[in-house]
Amino acid sequence: MSLQDFITRGKQVLAIEKQAINQLEQYIDQNFQNACQLMFDCTGRIIVIGMGKSGHIGNKIAATLASTGTPSFFVHPGEASHGDLGMITSQDVVILISNSGETSEVINIIPVLKRIGAKMVSMSGNIDSSLAKLSDVHVCIKVEQEACPLGLAPTASTTATLVMGDAFAVALLEARGFTADDFALSHPGGSLGKRLLLTLKDIMHSGIHIPIVKCDDIIKDALIEMSEKGLGMTAIVNSKNQLQGIFTDGDLRRILEQKIDIHNTKISDVMTTQCTTVNPDMLAAQALNIMENKRINGLLVVNESQQPIGALNMQDLLKAGVF
CATH class of the missing domain: 3.10.580.10 (CBS-domain)
Incomplete structure (x- = not known):
């Protein structure tokens, strides 16, 4: 592969992922509104669950929510089935992430979540998936194609998931009246915290x-x-x-x-x-x-x-x- 081939391919990836983000706007709809309202009204914590690459993205979404005024943490679905479901209560809202909507590790814990009484918001690329049908609110994150030429490695889909997670976090931040001072309280060790808290x-x-x-x-x-x-x-x-x-x-x-x-x-x-x-x-x-x-x-x-x-x-x- 020549240098020019690398550049061309890199630009193609960016074009595909930008298109995926642009198409995501259609899913900022009533379901998005309902999901945000569910999280806004939550008296417990927001728990994010995802497997594989969706789990990595979910971890970041949980961190962003937590640092912007919505208490949140990530639970691995495999660990959830071996005791970590004890972290979840009926006052919590669980965000379940699976691009296919059929990830077994995620689907298998839904009956327990329902028994606990936690509300569920799902994110997937398939509105007819098991995950979409079993959750209280489903937010679509469908993309037309992955940036991976094999169509196998999650690329554009994980980008879309991350962006939708940011949309949740920022919408909730503004709804809560979260301020720069509030942000600094959760970032006391960073330069921003020093700028905002140090007298x-x-x-x-x-x-x-x-x-x-x-x-x-x-x-x-x-x-x-x-x-x-x-x-x-x-x-x-x-x-x-x-x-x-x-x-x-x-x-x-x-x-x-x-x-x-x-x-x-x-x-x-x-x-x-x-x-x-x-x-x-x-x-x-x-x-x-x-x-x-x-x-x-x-x-x-x-x-x-x-x-x-x-x-x-x-x-x-x-x-x-x-x-």
């Missing part, structure tokens, strides 16, 4: 690590404080520890150009008084937006009395994985 009090420098000098201190003292704390800035406070201004590396470059005497000039004479402050409960992602929009490299965190209780810079956000 400034989780990452700010606090206590003795906050760079602070008094208004009457000279510039030299401020530079020593900045060097020791390593945040590229220092807060300037009055006798009540209330924030009066900020002095940054940028301010230092400015005064050096002006040849100001750093040994005799008070820091209050050269500080920036209109500095941006934030509260400790602000999301780290919001702080990042503020820094980017204002083109600043650091922020001071203050309490209700305008006293500095924290400080952070862009490097802290980078280390926390907020970017």
